[in-house]
Amino acid sequence: MKLFPNAHCLICHEIILNPIGWGAIFSEEKEQFLCKTCEIRFEKIEGETCQICGRMLSYLDENFRKGELCNDCIRWEEDDQWSGYLERNHSIFIYNDFFKEVLATYKFRGDYVLAKIFADYLKVFLKKIKPDMIVPIPLSDERLYERGFNQAEALIIESGFAPTQLLTRVHSEKQSKKSRMERIHIPQVFQVNPVEIKGKAILLIDDIYTTGSTLRHAAKLLKESGAERIQSLTLAR
Amino acid sequence: MRFHVKDDCLFPVRDKEKETTIPISQIPIIPQPTLNLNFVFNPDLQLLLTGKQLILDDLPFTLEEIQKHYENGYVTYRKGIEYIRGLPVCSRCGNKEENWFAQFPCSRCGEICLYCRKCLMMGRISACTPLIGWNGPNPVHTLPESILGWKGRLSDGQQAASNDVVEAVNNNKELLVWAVCGAGKTEVLFAAIESALALKKRVCIATPRTDVVLELTPRLKAAFPGITAASLYGGSEERHLYAPLTIATTHQLLRFYHAFDTVILDEVDAFPYTVEESLQYAAVQARRPESAMIYLTATPNEKWQRECRTGKRAFTTIPARFHRHPLPVPRFTWCGNWQKHLKKDKLPANVLHWIKERIQNHKQALVFFPHIPLMEKALPILRQLSPDIEAVHAEDPDRKEKVQKMRNKEIPLLLTTTILERGVTFPNIDVAVIGAEDDIFTDSALVQISGRAGRSKDYPDGIVTFFHYGKTEAMLKARKQITVMNHEGIRRGLIET
Numbered sequence: 001m002k003l004f005p006n007a008h009c010l011i012c013h014e015i016i017l018n019p020i021g022w023g024a025i026f027s028e029e030k031e032q033f034l035c036k037t038c039e040i041r042f043e044k045i046e047g048e049t050c051q052i053c054g055r056m057l058s059y060l061d062e063n064f065r066k067g068e069l070c071n072d073c074i075r076w077e078e079d080d081q082w083s084g085y086l087e088r089n090h091s092i093f094i095y096n097d098f099f100k101e102v103l104a105t106y107k108f109r110g111d112y113v114l115a116k117i118f119a120d121y122l123k124v125f126l127k128k129i130k131p132d133m134i135v136p137i138p139l140s141d142e143r144l145y146e147r148g149f150n151q152a153e154a155l156i157i158e159s160g161f162a163p164t165q166l167l168t169r170v171h172s173e174k175q176s177k178k179s180r181m182e183r184i185h186i187p188q189v190f191q192v193n194p195v196e197i198k199g200k201a202i203l204l205i206d207d208i209y210t211t212g213s214t215l216r217h218a219a220k221l222l223k224e225s226g227a228e229r230i231q232s233l234t235l236a237r
Numbered sequence: 238m239r240f241h242v243k244d245d246c247l248f249p250v251r252d253k254e255k256e257t258t259i260p261i262s263q264i265p266i267i268p269q270p271t272l273n274l275n276f277v278f279n280p281d282l283q284l285l286l287t288g289k290q291l292i293l294d295d296l297p298f299t300l301e302e303i304q305k306h307y308e309n310g311y312v313t314y315r316k317g318i319e320y321i322r323g324l325p326v327c328s329r330c331g332n333k334e335e336n337w338f339a340q341f342p343c344s345r346c347g348e349i350c351l352y353c354r355k356c357l358m359m360g361r362i363s364a365c366t367p368l369i370g371w372n373g374p375n376p377v378h379t380l381p382e383s384i385l386g387w388k389g390r391l392s393d394g395q396q397a398a399s400n401d402v403v404e405a406v407n408n409n410k411e412l413l414v415w416a417v418c419g420a421g422k423t424e425v426l427f428a429a430i431e432s433a434l435a436l437k438k439r440v441c442i443a444t445p446r447t448d449v450v451l452e453l454t455p456r457l458k459a460a461f462p463g464i465t466a467a468s469l470y471g472g473s474e475e476r477h478l479y480a481p482l483t484i485a486t487t488h489q490l491l492r493f494y495h496a497f498d499t500v501i502l503d504e505v506d507a508f509p510y511t512v513e514e515s516l517q518y519a520a521v522q523a524r525r526p527e528s529a530m531i532y533l534t535a536t537p538n539e540k541w542q543r544e545c546r547t548g549k550r551a552f553t554t555i556p557a558r559f560h561r562h563p564l565p566v567p568r569f570t571w572c573g574n575w576q577k578h579l580k581k582d583k584l585p586a587n588v589l590h591w592i593k594e595r596i597q598n599h600k601q602a603l604v605f606f607p608h609i610p611l612m613e614k615a616l617p618i619l620r621q622l623s624p625d626i627e628a629v630h631a632e633d634p635d636r637k638e639k640v641q642k643m644r645n646k647e648i649p650l651l652l653t654t655t656i657l658e659r660g661v662t663f664p665n666i667d668v669a670v671i672g673a674e675d676d677i678f679t680d681s682a683l684v685q686i687s688g689r690a691g692r693s694k695d696y697p698d699g700i701v702t703f704f705h706y707g708k709t710e711a712m713l714k715a716r717k718q719i720t721v722m723n724h725e726g727i728r729r730g731l732i733e734t
Contacts, residue, residue, distance in 0.1 A: 008336050110361040111354060112341030144344050145251070146294070148361065154341070 009035035010117055011102060033117045041098040045091055045237060052077070053212055054091045055237045076212065086219040087229050089209055090129070091237030092121050099236050103207060107151045115151075118235055119158035125233055126161055131203035133164040135222075137214060138190070140169045152205045155235070166193055166202070167218055180211045189217050197227045204232040238293075238345050238365050246270055246308060249300060249367075260346040260365035261316055269372070272310035278373055282306060284479040286371035288439065288496025290315065290329060290522075292360050295492075296369065303369060311373035317366035318351060327353035329362055330491055331518030355515055359491055370494055376479055378437075381463025385431040387424070394555045394731040395425050401553040402429040406499050406529045413532045413541065416555035417564055417722050418659075418688025422533050423453065425555065426501060427460055429531070434464060434481055438498035441483040443490055443520060445510040447471065448660055449503060454484050487516040493523035500524050501531040506538055506681050507659065535659075535688060536681030536718070557726030561733045562697035564719050565668075565690045567683070569712065572704040575672060579614045588671060588704050589622075595667055596623050596649050602667040603643075604652050605686055607675035612652050615671070619650065628652035658685040665696035673703035673712055683715035 007016045010033045017035075048057045050065070052073040057065055064071045077083045093099050106114040126134065136152035144150055156163040167190045204218055209232070219230040239258040241248040245268040250258050261267070282298055285291075293300060306312040319326050326333045332355035343350035346365035353362050362368070391399055398414055405412035406429040416422045426442070433440050442457070444450060447470045454468040467480035469489040483497070487510050502510075502520055510516045524530060537545070544550035558564065572585040595602045606612035609630045616628045625648045629639045636656070643651045643663060651657075655677060668690045670678065678686075683703070690699025703712055726732040 105357070109357050110341075110352070111339070111357055112352070113339035113354070148343050148345055148350075148363070149341055150344075157342075 007032050009033070009038055010114055011035075011038040033120070041096075043094040043096055043099075045094055052086070052088060053209060053237065054089045055209075056094065072212070076216065082216055082220065085223050085230060086212070086216050087231050089212065089215065089232045089234065089237070090125055091209055091234045092118075092125065093236045095208060095236040103235070107147070107207060110148050112149055112154060115154040115158040118155055119160070122155055122159045122233070122235075126156075126159055126203075129203055129231060129233065131231065132200040133166065133197070133202050134161050135166045135202055135204050135218075136163050137204060137206040137218060138165070138167050138169045151207050155207075156205055163205075164195065166195055166197065166222065167191070168193060180213070188221065189214070190221055192221055192225045197222065197225060199226070199228045201229045202227050202231075204230065206232065206234045207236070209234040209237045238367060239347070240264065242268070247314060249304060255347065260348060260350070261314065261367050262318060262320070262364035264316075267314055267316065269313060270308055270310045272372065276306075276309035276311065278306060278309070278311050280376070282312075283371060283373060284376055285477050286312065286369065287375055287479060288371070288493055288523075290368045290370050290494035291492060292317070292362060292366055292368065294360050306373075311371065313370040313372045314367040315370065316364075317362040317368050318353065318364045325351055325364070327356060327362060328368055329353070329359070330356035330515035331522075332356065332515060356491055368494075378465070378481060380435065380437070384434050384461060384464065385427055386462040387427055387460040389424060391424060392421065392557075392559045392561070392731070394557050394726070394729070395421055395559065398553045398555045399425045399428045402426060402531055403432050405429070405531060405551070406433050409498075409527050409529045411530045411532070411551060413534070413537060413545065413550055413552035414555070415537055415545070415552055416533065416535060417558060418535045418685060419558040419560075419564075419662075419692045420535075420555040421559040422503070422555070423456060426531070426533075429499070430457075430461070430482070430501075433499045433529075434461070437481070439481055439483070439496060440499045440501070441485060441490075441493075441497040441523065442501045442503060443485050443487050443523075444503040445487050445507045445516065446504065446660060447486055450484055450486055452660075453503075457482065457484060487519060490519035490523040491515070493519075495525050496523050497528060498525055499529045499531070501533065503533045504659065505532045506534045506536050511538070536684045538681065554722070554725065555731075556722040556729065557731035558692075558697070560694035560697050561731065562691065562694075563723040563726065563732050565687060565699050565701045566719050566723070567670075567687050567701040567703050567712075567716055569673075569703050569705060569708060569716075572671070572706060574706055575704065576611065576706075579611060582614075582618060584615060584618055584671075585704070588669070591669055591702060591704075592619060592650065593622060599649070600667055601643065601646065601648075601663060601665065602650050602669060603657065603663070603689055604650060605658070605668070605670045605678075606652060606654060607672045607677045609654060611672070612654060616652060619652070623649050626650045626652065629657065630654045631656045655682055655686075657689075658682050659688075661689070662692050663689070664693035665699070666690060667700040668702070670703045670705075673705040674707050674709045678709075678711060680711040680714035680718065683711060684718050687715065687719060 009016055014035050016032050045056050050057060050070040050073055051068045055070055066074055105111045134156050136150055136156055139150050153163050170191055202222055204215055215232045222230055239250050239260055241250050241258045303312055315328055317328055319328055325338055332353050337355040338351055339354055340349050340351045350363045350365050430440050450470045458466050464482050465480040466482040467475045467478040469485035545552045570587055572588050575585050578585055612628050619626050627639045627648050629636050642648050670686060687701045690701050691697050727734055
């Protein structure tokens with residue numbers, strides 16, 4: 001047994017070197033999962049963001065936004081069927097190539113331990129938002145068996161919070177194979193489990209916000225079932 | 238996955254009734270039903286599973302069908318992760334390092350389940366994952382009338398080695414073929430492969446590098462025209478093809494188990510085989526218990542060289558190239574603190590002179606640098622001599638195009654890291670190493686680098702110069718290995734004098 005095992009970066013597997021300083025000596029030791037090289041390859045969402053979906057507005061052409069909202073969200077909000085259900089989405093990272101790769105290893109290869117990396121960032125948001133219930137977007141039974149775990153639920157657990165299983169998936173086809181129009185027009189994909197949610201503030205958790213249709217489907221259903229407000233938190237946008 | 242154990246047989250269950258079922262990792266000895274000869278097995282499953290160790294997600298068959306074959310003795314289940322003295326070992330890749338395992342709440346077995354991160358990219362193996370194999374008869378294939386279609390002739394050196402390889406293959410022995418760069422190793426294997434195939438043995442040629450698989454496949458298909466050959470590498474289409482002759486990267490061997498009667502391991506000293514224990518484990522797992530193992534290399538490591546000298550390892554050498562000219566012997570030239578020169582955007586005078594000479598005489602050259610940043614610093618300096626000079630390294634997206642341009646003689650000089658130390662052949666080049674003292678240039682790297690010069694029979698000579706800031710042990714060893722081989726070649730009459 002090693003007395004002082006070296007921490008290895010969960011992504012590149014290099015040994016994590018810590019600069020020794022007063023901070024390291026006096027502060028409580030925190031488990032480290034990432035080396036500096038990998039850490040800086042994640043790009044955080046910063047600065048001006050769309051007030052609904054949370055995307056960075058600085059990367060968006062002037063023609064694709066109006067004031068504090070992006071055109072996508074304006075389009076959602078103009079549609080009576082969808083307006084007002086999802087109050088606000090928060091996202092942590094920009095969906096860059098590095099994130100894409102790490103997420104694919106986590107979700108499709110099933111490298112559960114990578115949830116620990118994301119959990120560090122997630123915690124901060126969960127503490128700030130303080131919802132009544134934290135609800136993971138569910139997988140179908142079939143997909144859950146295939147992957148072995150629900151990637152959204154794992155994020156909540158590894159952040160040290162308790163997930164509430166409010167939703168069940170009824171249809172199971174892969175989302176990523178569908179276009180935006182197809183995603184919006186599919187019949188209800190979720191059903192609500194029998195839990196009292198009247199007047200509750202709910203935070204939905206998913207790995208990425210792409211078109212926002214999954215989250216809006218869930219939000220609409222929960223709000224119609226009595227929830228007071230629905231926000232969402234995803235790793236990337 | 239959870240199983241129900243009953244009457245010496247396992248039954249997989251999808252629900253997680255914990256009282257009556259257990260995950261496969263907790264079953265002490267996995268029962269194997271006896272082979273039911275009256276059972277009609279699925280020949281497609283046979284072709285796919287023979288000599289393999291796959292997980293359910295790899296198999297385009299239902300669990301019910303696989304289970305039926307297990308119950309009749311045709312399929313085996315093994316534990317994905319074995320506990321040996323209480324410590325986990327991945328059955329597929331042999332990983333036993335604690336920091337390469339992690340755990341998760343598994344929805345397949347409903348418990349906290351350990352998984353291997355080392356071979357994750359080939360599909361996750363966790364403690365509850367069964368590794369599925371074949372226990373029925375081997376597929377039958379018919380042999381063409383003549384197996385070997387190659388009509389070339391071997392040099393005397395090749396012939397002697399070829400005879401030794403045939404002997405080792407026929408007697409299921411291990412043999413190291415220590416052949417100099419450019420000896421013509423591939424042809425040396427033909428007689429032995431023919432002899433094995435004739436006895437309906439299954440042969441695999443494995444190498445650490447995909448480039449080599451891609452290069453070998455057409456050559457072997459041409460040499461054995463009537464034989465099905467499967468070419469396996471990451472992303473290849475022939476992943477599920479059963480073939481008497483398999484050409485694969487060492488990574489792909491992770492999916493095989495007790496499959497081959499003859500394994501030929503090319504470039505045993507090349508990255509990543511040498512540093513990845515899992516690949517060495519895979520090569521051993523892929524062999525049948527009774528099988529031959531042939532190692533090929535131009536540069537065996539020190540341990541192996543010692544074992545050869547002390548008679549602990551069976552080996553044969555091909556000390557000379559097929560064109561019967563000696564190997565170019567590297568010259569050592571001191572070039573001072575070249576890194577300091579580079580910092581001032583300069584190169585040592587003798588290095589510049591060497592390069593200028595090549596450019597003026599229109600002689601192409603490969604120039605090796607120890608690290609990418611140093612090479613990139615040197616590139617603009619050298620481009621002042623000729624704007625067409627290029628530099629290449631492992632992560633260069635244009636690597637293939639640049640190598641091709643060098644082959645087409647469109648560039649006078651190619652700067653490179655050790656990525657081009659082996660496997661590439663340019664017919665008429667000189668070679669220089671800048672900073673040969675760097676640790677990255679091991680003796681085997683330097684022998685391989687020297688082996689890039691004088692490859693073709695039309696241009697059997699080439700100049701090899703090591704520019705250095707202090708001679709190293711590795712440089713001396715490399716030069717010694719080359720001169721020893723040249724002497725042996727002369728002694729055995731394999732080199733024209």
